[in-house]
Amino acid sequence: MTALPGPVLLLSTGVTGLVVLLLLSVGGAHLARRRREQRDASRRAALTPLVYNLLDGEQTAQSLADAPAVLDDVVLHLLPQLRGNDRQVLRDLLVARGVVDRAAEQLSARAPWRRGRAAMLLGATGSTRHTPDLVTLLEDRSPDVRSAATRALGKAGDVAAVPYLLAALTTFRPVPSGIVGMAVLDLGTPALPALRTALDSGTASARALSASLLGLHGDLPAVAALTAALDDPGAPPHVRRAAAGALGRIGAPQAGDALSRVTVFAVDPALRQAAAEALGRIGDPDCVPALAAGMSASDLRVRTACADALASITPEGRDRLRALGALDGPAAPAARAALDAVSSAAPRSLAGAS
Amino acid sequence: MREFLVDALLTAGWVLTAHVALFHLVTLLLVLAGARRVWRNRHWRGVEGHDETFASPLTPAVSILVPAHDEEAGILDTLSAALGQKYPALEVVLVDDGSTDRTFALVAARYALREVAPRPTADLPVDGEILSVHRATTGDPLLVLRKHSVGRRSDALNAALNHARHPLVCMVDADSLLETEALLQVSRPFVEDPDNVVAAGGVIRAANGALTDRGTMLEPRLSRRWVVRVQVIEYLRSFLLGRTGWADAQALLIISGAFGLFRRDVVLEVGGMDPNSLAEDAELVVTIQEHLRRRRRPHRVVFVPQTVCWTEVPESWQVLGRQRKRWSHGLGQLLWKHRRMIGNPRYGPIGVLALPFFLLFELLGPVVEIVGVAAVVTSMVLGLVEPAIAGAVLVLAIALGVLLSATAIAVEELTYHRYGRGRDLLGLMAAALVEHLWFRWAHSWYRLRGLVAALTRRSPVWTAMPRVGFSGHPASAGRPVPADVLVPAERLVPVGS
Numbered sequence: 054m055t056a057l058p059g060p061v062l063l064l065s066t067g068v069t070g071l072v073v074l075l076l077l078s079v080g081g082a083h084l085a086r087r088r089r090e091q092r093d094a095s096r097r098a099a100l101t102p103l104v105y106n107l108l109d110g111e112q113t114a115q116s117l118a119d120a121p122a123v124l125d126d127v128v129l130h131l132l133p134q135l136r137g138n139d140r141q142v143l144r145d146l147l148v149a150r151g152v153v154d155r156a157a158e159q160l161s162a163r164a165p166w167r168r169g170r171a172a173m174l175l176g177a178t179g180s181t182r183h184t185p186d187l188v189t190l191l192e193d194r195s196p197d198v199r200s201a202a203t204r205a206l207g208k209a210g211d212v213a214a215v216p217y218l219l220a221a222l223t224t225f226r227p228v229p230s231g232i233v234g235m236a237v238l239d240l241g242t243p244a245l246p247a248l249r250t251a252l253d254s255g256t257a258s259a260r261a262l263s264a265s266l267l268g269l270h271g272d273l274p275a276v277a278a279l280t281a282a283l284d285d286p287g288a289p290p291h292v293r294r295a296a297a298g299a300l301g302r303i304g305a306p307q308a309g310d311a312l313s314r315v316t317v318f319a320v321d322p323a324l325r326q327a328a329a330e331a332l333g334r335i336g337d338p339d340c341v342p343a344l345a346a347g348m349s350a351s352d353l354r355v356r357t358a359c360a361d362a363l364a365s366i367t368p369e370g371r372d373r374l375r376a377l378g379a380l381d382g383p384a385a386p387a388a389r390a391a392l393d394a395v396s397s398a399a400p401r402s403l404a405g406a407s
Numbered sequence: 408m409r410e411f412l413v414d415a416l417l418t419a420g421w422v423l424t425a426h427v428a429l430f431h432l433v434t435l436l437l438v439l440a441g442a443r444r445v446w447r448n449r450h451w452r453g454v455e456g457h458d459e460t461f462a463s464p465l466t467p468a469v470s471i472l473v474p475a476h477d478e479e480a481g482i483l484d485t486l487s488a489a490l491g492q493k494y495p496a497l498e499v500v501l502v503d504d505g506s507t508d509r510t511f512a513l514v515a516a517r518y519a520l521r522e523v524a525p526r527p528t529a530d531l532p533v534d535g536e537i538l539s540v541h542r543a544t545t546g547d548p549l550l551v552l553r554k555h556s557v558g559r560r561s562d563a564l565n566a567a568l569n570h571a572r573h574p575l576v577c578m579v580d581a582d583s584l585l586e587t588e589a590l591l592q593v594s595r596p597f598v599e600d601p602d603n604v605v606a607a608g609g610v611i612r613a614a615n616g617a618l619t620d621r622g623t624m625l626e627p628r629l630s631r632r633w634v635v636r637v638q639v640i641e642y643l644r645s646f647l648l649g650r651t652g653w654a655d656a657q658a659l660l661i662i663s664g665a666f667g668l669f670r671r672d673v674v675l676e677v678g679g680m681d682p683n684s685l686a687e688d689a690e691l692v693v694t695i696q697e698h699l700r701r702r703r704r705p706h707r708v709v710f711v712p713q714t715v716c717w718t719e720v721p722e723s724w725q726v727l728g729r730q731r732k733r734w735s736h737g738l739g740q741l742l743w744k745h746r747r748m749i750g751n752p753r754y755g756p757i758g759v760l761a762l763p764f765f766l767l768f769e770l771l772g773p774v775v776e777i778v779g780v781a782a783v784v785t786s787m788v789l790g791l792v793e794p795a796i797a798g799a800v801l802v803l804a805i806a807l808g809v810l811l812s813a814t815a816i817a818v819e820e821l822t823y824h825r826y827g828r829g830r831d832l833l834g835l836m837a838a839a840l841v842e843h844l845w846f847r848w849a850h851s852w853y854r855l856r857g858l859v860a861a862l863t864r865r866s867p868v869w870t871a872m873p874r875v876g877f878s879g880h881p882a883s884a885g886r887p888v889p890a891d892v893l894v895p896a897e898r899l900v901p902v903g904s
Contacts, residue, residue, distance in 0.1 A: 061799040068806040075813040076836050079820045083832055086824065133458070166451040173451075197451075200599065204459075229600030234465050269464050323672075357528050390526035 096123045104128060107146065108139050114149040125152055132177050144178050153178055160186050165195035172198065176205025184211045191221045191228065200232045207236025215240065215247035219259040230262050237266055245272055252278050260288075261295040268299025276305040283328075284311050294327045301331025309335060313343030316359065322352040329355065333362025338369040345373050348384035356384060360391035371395075416786045423779025424800060430768050431807045437652035438814055444651050457591045461495055466598050468496035469590060469668070470571035474563030475581035476504040476556055481719065483513055487622030488584040490547050494591055498548040500571050501581075504563040505535065505556025518543035520551055528572055531565040531679040540570070560664070561680035561687040568679050571671060578688070580665040583718040584614060584622055592714040593668045596707070605695055605706045606669045608662030609714025610646040612825070613639045615722060624717055629831040634727060636838035637846040638720045643835075644815040647712060647823075654710035658756035660765060662708070664688035666716035673699075684744075686737025693745050693757070700754050715825075724849070731853035732860065738770050739861025770858060773851040780848075805843045812839035 100120060104127055106112040117124060128143050135143065147153055152174065159171035160183070172190055175183050187209070190202035203221065206214040218236055221228040237244050244266075251263040252275065264282060267275040282288055282296040297315065300308040312335070315328040329347055332340045344366075347359035363370035371392065378388035460466055471489045475482055482501075489499045503511045514520065520541035535555040543549035554566055564578060575597055577590060589609060596604040616630030629636060653659045662669075667688060674680075674691065677698045684690040692708060699706040721727035742749065742765065749766060751758040783800075786792040816835050819825070826832055 061796075061803050065799060065803040065806050068803065068810055072806060072809050072813050075810070075817055076839075079813070079817050079832070079836070082817075083820055083824070083829065086820075166447055170451040229603070231465055231597075231599040231601050235459065235463050235598075238463070238465070265465075353530055354528065357526070386525070386527075390524045393524040394526060 093123055096121055097127055100124045100127055104131065104143075104146075108142055114142070114146040117146060118149050120150075125150065129174070129177055140179070144180070147178050153180060157183055157186065160190065165193075165198050168193065169195065169198040169201040172201040172205045176201075176208035179209055181209050181211040184209060184214055188214060188217045191217060192224060192226050194226070196226075199226060199228050203228050203232050203236045204239075207239030210240060212240050212243040212247070215244045216251075219247075219251050219255060219262070222258040222262065223256045230258060234262055234266060237262075238269065242270060245270060245275075248272075249275050249278060252282065257289045257292055261292045264292065264295035264299045268295075268302035271303050273303060273305070276300065276303060276308060279303075280305075280308045280311045283308070283315060290321050290324055294321075294324050297324065297327040297331045301327075301334035304335050306335055306337045306339075309337045309340050313340050316343050316347045316355075322350070322355050325350065325352070325355045326358040329358035329362045333358070333365045336366050338366055341366060341369045341373050344370065345377065348377055348387065349382070351383075353387075356387045357391075360384075360387040361394075363388075364391040364395045413789075413791055416782045416789070416791060419779050419782030420786060420792065423775055423783065426768075426772070426775045426779070427800075427804045427807070430772065431811070433764060433768070434649075434811060437656075438648045438811060440652040440655050444655055457493075457588055457595075460591055460595050460598055461493060463598060465601075466495055466594065467575050467601070468498075468573035469494060469575045469577050469594060470567075470573040470671070471497060471499045471577045471579055471590070472564055472567035472571060473499060473501045473579050473581050474504055474560050474567065475501060475506065475510055476560075476563070477506050477508045477510060478581040479506070479508040479510045479513055481582050482510050483517055484619065484622040485579070485581050485583060486514065486517075486549065488586075489579060489622075490549060491587060491622060492585060492590045493587050494594070496573070497590065498550060498571070498573060500567045501549065501551045502563040502567045503551060503553045504560075505554065511551070511553060514549075514551060515541070518545050518547055518549050518551075520544070520549075525570070527569045529569045529675050529679075531569050531675065532682070533562055533566045533569065534559075534682065535562050535566070537566060559682060561682050561684060564687070565679045565682070568671070568674060574671055575668055576671045576674060577666070577668045578664060579716070580718060583611075583665045583716050584619065584624055585666065586624060586715050586717070589666070589714050589716055590668075593666075593711050596709045596711065597668070597670070600707065603705050603707045604670075604709055605673045605699065606662055606667065606692060606708045607711055608650070608659070608667045608709075609711050609716055611642055611663045611665050611716050611718050612646075613642060613720045614717035615720055617717065619717075626827070627717075627825045627831075628828065629826060629834045630722075632722055633838065633841065634724060634846075635720055635722060636834055637842040638727075640812050640815065640835060640838050640842055642720075643819050644812055647818050648811075648815050650710045651712050653761060654708070656756050656760060657707075658761035659708045659710055660693060660757065660761040661689040662692050662710075663716075665718045666714075667692075669695075681744075684737060684740055685733050686741050689737070690741050690744070693741060693748070693762075696757050697745060697748060697754065700757075713823075728849075728853045728856075731850060732857040735770070735773075735854040735857025736860040736865070737857075738765065739858055742766055742770060743861070769854075773855040773858065776848075776851045777855055808843040808847065809839055812842060815839075 100123060103112060103117060103120070104124070107114065107117060125147070128146060132140065132143050156171040156174040159167045162168050162171070168190065172187055175187065184206065187202045187206050191199055193199050193202065199221070203218060206218060215237060218233050222230055222233055237248070248263040248267050251259045252267065255263060260282065264279055267279065279296045279299050283293050283300065285293070297312060300312060309332065312328045312332050316325055316332060319325045319328065325347065329344060332344055341363065344359045344363045348356055350356050350359070360374060363374045374388040374392050377384045378392060473485060473489065486499065486501065501514065521544050522539050523542045525537060525540045535557045538553040538555065541551040550570060552566055552570060554563065568576060575594060579585065593607050593609045596607050612627070613630070613635060614624070615632070615635045616628045617624060618626040618628060629639060650659060650661070664687065673695055677694050680687045681690045681694070696706070696708065721730055742762065745762065748754045748758045749762045783792060783797050787794050787797050816839060820832065826835065
């Protein structure tokens with residue numbers, strides 16, 4: 054311990070100096086930030102009416118070409134909230150101010166945040182000119198940049214990007230399925246043919262996602278392919294679950310038989326649950342026997358899902374629930390709870406209250 | 408004998424010095440990793456606006472689970488904040504865990520509860536009997552379970568898990584306020600990467616002293632109490648720097664029980680909350696990661712630093728001491744239970760980085776600090792070490808600690824800057840300086856007592872923290888309670904009997 058004093062004192066002094074410097078910097082940053090916020094707020098207040106004038110046709114994009122950079126923030130904030138001609142006017146303004154060209158150049162910047170921000174900006178402007186560049190970014194080193202490019206492709210509205218987006222699920226540097234899903238949803242119904250193709254011949258991940266998205270779109274032409282996927286015992290469980298969910302969302306009664314079979318006979322409880330929920334959404338009285346059979350399942354999730362599904366089929370399903378609720382056995386509590394949940398009876402008094 | 412004593416004292420001094428140096432080195436690396444991430448996010452967060460998540464049909468529904476025991480001071484504010492979340496589909500499951508105060512009565516009056524048949528969706532073991540189940544008739548998606556308390560938060564959470572219906576579960580303390588977009592922010596990783604993300608946590612901040620109204624944070628302000636201020640610094644350091652760094656290293660060990668979002672199927676798969684753990688939040692995260700790693704299933708535990716949950720922290724030394732002792736006791740239980748993971752590369756960064764760090768610095772740190780300081784003082788008294796040298800080492804240790812706290816304040820100011828008033832910033836700076844003069848030592852003492860409790864295998868005891876509420880006035884978000892709903896729990900009959 055006796056050999057310490059010199060270096061320790063030196064180190065202590067250095068660290069103390071660093072602390073003082075840091076705290077002074079924090080104080081300075083606090084003051085600078087407050088000033089900057091006030092300045093930006095006043096600039097925004099001055100520039101926002103000009104943007105509205107532009108939208109009303111009282112001003113030209115060229116007249117705002119040299120306005121301060123805060124204007125870009127104002128425009129980018131407004132852009133997602135607008136549609137049609139107003140949106141196009143603001144896009145033209147960004148082009149006139151050189152924002153789009155600068156962003157396109159930044160797509161190959163060294164810093165990931167520059168590439169990502171540029172991709173996001175190009176997506177917001179809805180430009181399809183840069184689709185190939187954005188597709189290239191789907192294999193970027195940075196996960197954040199890949200995600201930004203995916204979102205940008207969805208917002209840009211180029212439906213030719215769908216196969217690339219679905220392929221990005223399973224590449225060496227994959228994009229998470231939720232981000233791809235949101236991007237494809239952004240593309241709207243023009244993406245449906247590509248999704249149907251992917252449901253038939255894509256990878257397992259692409260099939261599962263395509264099934265979910267087709268269900269969200271309520272795509273009737275996909276019912277046959279979704280039923281086939283559900284009925285295929287060789288298909289991965291998550292694809293079958295997604296197909297079951299999609300059939301329920303579409304509300305396809307023609308899938309009732311397949312869903313009933315899965316509800317009663319499938320091995321995977323999660324798949325049985327998904328099928329029962331789908332039957333509840335479809336609401337076909339012909340499925341009541343299958344759901345009632347599902348109420349005797351050993352898995353609580355399956356029983357609960359079947360009970361909820363029966364409760365949504367009136368009056369046949371609820372009648373069956375009343376009968377099941379009056380019996381003994383594991384189905385009875387689930388039946389009574391499901392009926393209670395949909396009951397519109399007057400509130401009971403609280404237990405114990407007098 | 409004297410030689411042995413001298414050697415022991417000098418060794419203890421060296422161990423203390425090495426421990427302090429190593430701790431600060433590791434923490435500095437974590438801070439640098441966290442600061443790098445935070446700095447990068449200044450330019451671009453890498454995510455879209457929350458409106459997309461809100462509008463997306465892919466956003467999964469969430470069950471917010473709120474265990475409550477004698478929480479009349481803030482329960483209505485907490486529920487207002489939870490039910491007022493900007494989120495497309497959610498339900499709140501409140502468990503009144505044997506409250507002896509007006510917790511249930513206030514909720515029953517505010518939300519016009521009606522009793523319904525229990526509708527379990529899972530069958531995790533629960534020790535405390537479920538007395539009754541109620542649903543709000545005000546249109547709020549609120550389910551309330553009344554149960555006998557067995558003195559464990561985990562038991563209440565397991566009861567809530569058994570009645571939750573949605574694929575994600577968010578565990579929130581009954582003395583916490585979620586910011587309006589907190590759920591939307593913390594759920595984003597699940598929306599974007601539903602196949603891999605299994606748990607996510609946000610930042611916890613101290614609500615004491617802040618301006619709130621009916622569950623809404625109006626203006627964060629720094630409390631005047633120093634014991635609260637130093638906890639604010641501690642939370643900033645832990646969440647803004649520590650957890651961001653651990654998450655980047657794929658070694659996040661703790662998601663605070665005050666605010667954490669989990670995939671329900673995974674929580675059920677591991678058997679829910681450990682009924683005997685005092686650190687059930689960390690215990691759940693470690694168990695999930697152990698379970699998934701053993702099965703070689705890909706998974707991610709993420710930290711979302713933008714998300715904020717405001718919570719009430721202890722305002723007295725006595726309560727703080729009890730809390731920290733319990734945390735340390737819980738950490739001891741956790742490390743013992745998962746001892747096979749410590750240093751084991753099979754468990755990845757959790758096994759080789761996080762768990763050894765928590766063992767060496769969080770659990771054993773107080774022993775080294777207290778024994779080491781005692782040894783140095785004894786050495787000075789015996790003339791073995793010059794006071795100037797000991798003083799220099801002490802000053803260095805304090806300066807390094809202050810540097811970490813100052814870095815946390817700098818990150819807060821440069822990125823999130825929640826405290827708008829200059830005087831709050833000055834208060835934080837002052838707290839960063841004084842924290843290491845006294846709080847650190849008291850904290851070490853509490854943690855040492857927790858470690859002793861863990862080593863002697865004392866029965867875990869959950870002690871409720873006295874609450875003052877967010878506005879300082881109990882039941883601020885409610886109406887007066889009619890006398891007929893004030894039913895003590897002991898008068899209720901268990902469900903099914």
